[in-house]
Amino acid sequence: MTFLFYLLAAVAILTAMMVVLSRNPVGSVIHLVLCFLAIAGHFILLNAQFLAVVHIIVYTGAILVLFLFVIMLLNLNPTNEPRKTPLTRFIALIAGGLLFLVLIASLRGAMEIRAANPFNHEIGLVRDLGKVLFKDFLVPFEISSVLFISAMVGAVLLGKRDPLTKN
Amino acid sequence: MLSLIIIITAGLLLLFVGLGRNKDILIPLAMTAILLAMFFQISGAGRDSALLNGMLVFDPVAVGFSVMMMVITLLILLLGVEYYADMDRNVAENFALLLFSLTGAILMVSFNNLVVLFLGIEILSIPLYILAGGKKKSYRSNEASFKYFLLGSFASAFLLFGIALLYGVTASFGLDEIRQAMPRFMDSGLLKTGVLMIIIGMAFKVAAVPFHFWSPDVYEGSPTLITAYMATVVKTAGFAAFWRLLDLALIPLPESLIWIMWILTFLTMTVSSFTALWQSSFKRLLAYSSISNSGFLMLVLLSSDPMSPATLLYYTFTYSLASLIAFSVLFSVKKASGGSEQLDIFNGLWKNNRFIAFVLAIALLSLAGIPPLAGFFAKYMVFFQAIRQDFLWITLIAILMALVGIYYYFSVFRFVFSSKGEPRTIPYPLSTRIVVLTAVLLLFILGVYPALLTGLFP
Numbered sequence: 090m091t092f093l094f095y096l097l098a099a100v101a102i103l104t105a106m107m108v109v110l111s112r113n114p115v116g117s118v119i120h121l122v123l124c125f126l127a128i129a130g131h132f133i134l135l136n137a138q139f140l141a142v143v144h145i146i147v148y149t150g151a152i153l154v155l156f157l158f159v160i161m162l163l164n165l166n167p168t169n170e171p172r173k174t175p176l177t178r179f180i181a182l183i184a185g186g187l188l189f190l191v192l193i194a195s196l197r198g199a200m201e202i203r204a205a206n207p208f209n210h211e212i213g214l215v216r217d218l219g220k221v222l223f224k225d226f227l228v229p230f231e232i233s234s235v236l237f238i239s240a241m242v243g244a245v246l247l248g249k250r251d252p253l254t255k256n
Numbered sequence: 257m258l259s260l261i262i263i264i265t266a267g268l269l270l271l272f273v274g275l276g277r278n279k280d281i282l283i284p285l286a287m288t289a290i291l292l293a294m295f296f297q298i299s300g301a302g303r304d305s306a307l308l309n310g311m312l313v314f315d316p317v318a319v320g321f322s323v324m325m326m327v328i329t330l331l332i333l334l335l336g337v338e339y340y341a342d343m344d345r346n347v348a349e350n351f352a353l354l355l356f357s358l359t360g361a362i363l364m365v366s367f368n369n370l371v372v373l374f375l376g377i378e379i380l381s382i383p384l385y386i387l388a389g390g391k392k393k394s395y396r397s398n399e400a401s402f403k404y405f406l407l408g409s410f411a412s413a414f415l416l417f418g419i420a421l422l423y424g425v426t427a428s429f430g431l432d433e434i435r436q437a438m439p440r441f442m443d444s445g446l447l448k449t450g451v452l453m454i455i456i457g458m459a460f461k462v463a464a465v466p467f468h469f470w471s472p473d474v475y476e477g478s479p480t481l482i483t484a485y486m487a488t489v490v491k492t493a494g495f496a497a498f499w500r501l502l503d504l505a506l507i508p509l510p511e512s513l514i515w516i517m518w519i520l521t522f523l524t525m526t527v528s529s530f531t532a533l534w535q536s537s538f539k540r541l542l543a544y545s546s547i548s549n550s551g552f553l554m555l556v557l558l559s560s561d562p563m564s565p566a567t568l569l570y571y572t573f574t575y576s577l578a579s580l581i582a583f584s585v586l587f588s589v590k591k592a593s594g595g596s597e598q599l600d601i602f603n604g605l606w607k608n609n610r611f612i613a614f615v616l617a618i619a620l621l622s623l624a625g626i627p628p629l630a631g632f633f634a635k636y637m638v639f640f641q642a643i644r645q646d647f648l649w650i651t652l653i654a655i656l657m658a659l660v661g662i663y664y665y666f667s668v669f670r671f672v673f674s675s676k677g678e679p680r681t682i683p684y685p686l687s688t689r690i691v692v693l694t695a696v697l698l699l700f701i702l703g704v705y706p707a708l709l710t711g712l713f714p
Binding site: 191192194195196197198199201202205206224225226227228229232233235236238239240242243245246247249251 | 260264267268271308309311312345346349352353356357359360363369371372375378379382383385386389392421424425427428441443444445446448449450452
């Protein structure tokens with residue numbers, strides 16, 4: 090168990106680094122796929138089978154395929170990449186480093202927080218998730234439909250071609 | 257809850273009505289829905305449904321803010337009569353998105369669970385990202401939409417990360433549970449980082465310096481009606497949500513985070529006021545004025561006083577009314593002068609059209625905080641409350657910045673009352689006249705009798 094955790098964590102971190110460091114955008118996306126798969130493995134270790142499956146279907150399946158399409162359509166050449174001045178890079182380095190430091194420092198005390206609920210090996214089953222979703226979180230669940238319909242209306246609105254070019 | 261359902265249904269209905277290309281019934285339909293929703297919100301029907309499960313709480317503060325935002329949206333819809341008069345396509349979608357966005361705003365002022373807060377912010381923002389890009393042919397509008405979307409998503413990610421960390425510490429999304437758990441984990445670094453991330457996310461949404469860079473560009477590029485909505489309803493929802501979050505769950509904040517709030521407040525007030533002095537575009541001037549008003553409102557958030565919700569409501573309402581007038585005047589004058597938004601389009605406005613010049617003057621005087629207009633009492637209440645909490649230095653700075661504000665608001669008068677500018681007719685239809693007159697009247701009434709609003713929350 091512990092060995093698997095460290096293995097998956099190492100894979101996730103390494104591939105996440107490769108996403109940023111890779112010179113080739115398609116390579117970045119492939120590494121992102123690997124990273125998401127490693128995270129799905131973490132979900133399984135945490136007994137969240139449903140989440141793991143959904144994570145693989147939605148992220149690695151749908152979203153990353155979309156990513157690949159967009160990258161291929163966009164034709165990203167190194168020549169039309171905006172260049173950053175050294176000063177901007179330096180500032181970004183400092184700011185990012187500080188954020189990293191804060192996060193590390195905040196995780197230092199995380200060990201002292203004990204789990205609020207006793208371990209339950211059925212917690213990640215679809216049945217339990219459904220109960221939480223349709224009982225405790227019914228209102229947010231239903232309301233999220235407004236979010237999706239507005240996103241859908243927006244996609245149509247922005248993507249539709251105007252037949253008349255009056256103004 | 258009933259009022260939310262009515263607004264959502266009306267939004268869906270508008271989409272279908274839009275198929276028929278009968279543009280004239282769209283606005284009456286949307287306004288009826290909002291009036292109905294307002295009625296149910298005040299009468300309290302379906303307020304304590306068991307299905308809510310503590311996710312939403314319609315307490316007096318939530319009802320006050322949501323009714324106020326509905327009033328402002330009504331006025332904006334009325335302004336839409338003129339704005340969308342010569343636009344044939346996609347009008348129904350625009351109004352539907354506006355209603356969906358209002359749903360998000362109502363969720364933001366009545367949440368009792370961080371999940372609902374996040375959903376509310378997203379439901380408010382996503383229609384706005386689209387509405388900001390409403391002028392598809394305009395490069396600036398596209399830029400506004402894209403910039404708002406990218407930076408808004410970034411801020412949402414921060415907020416979500418903070419919520420996740422807070423959940424990791426307190427094992428709950430509910431505000432009541434978080435409030436109970438807070439004292440036990442005061443020294444936990446995880447909690448501090450979580451709350452810090454949440455503050456960053458919220459500060460972005462209310463455009464507090466240094467998270468304000470999106471705001472002037474987005475305000476400038478968006479269609480004027482949408483900018484008016486952003487400056488009024490969105491700002492109100494943001495501050496009401498911020499206040500609710502702090503008051504119901506996170507106060508008392510850890511010491512280090514209070515310092516961060518102080519610095520945010522100080523920067524927001526000073527940077528925006530001084531930047532506003534150099535603006536030559538009226539829309540950008542209003543954007544910076546909106547940021548500097550954010551600074552004063554942050555001062556209210558910091559002073560956790562029993563009067564805070566009343567002060568917030570009064571301040572945001574009067575500020576919204578004055579901004580609405582300013583934006584409607586900008587729209588009419590802009591239309592008459594070929595689409596420019598520079599300050600010099602107001603040249604000789606007083607000679608041309610006494611009525612428009614007069615209402616613009618009232619709006620700017622209220623924004624600047626000149627008695628007996630409501631803007632004066634709004635600022636007075638903020639300063640009074642801050643001094644009562646012994647915030648001497650920051651209040652002094654705030655008063656100084658209010659004086660700088662008077663300077664840049666009055667600089668518009670130089671153009672309005674100048675003798676330059678050629679005579680022209682500025683169209684000013686009845687619907688806009690009604691909105692502007694209502695707003696001016698309310699500014700006077702609330703200025704003379706502030707207890708109308710401040711007495712709402714005992």
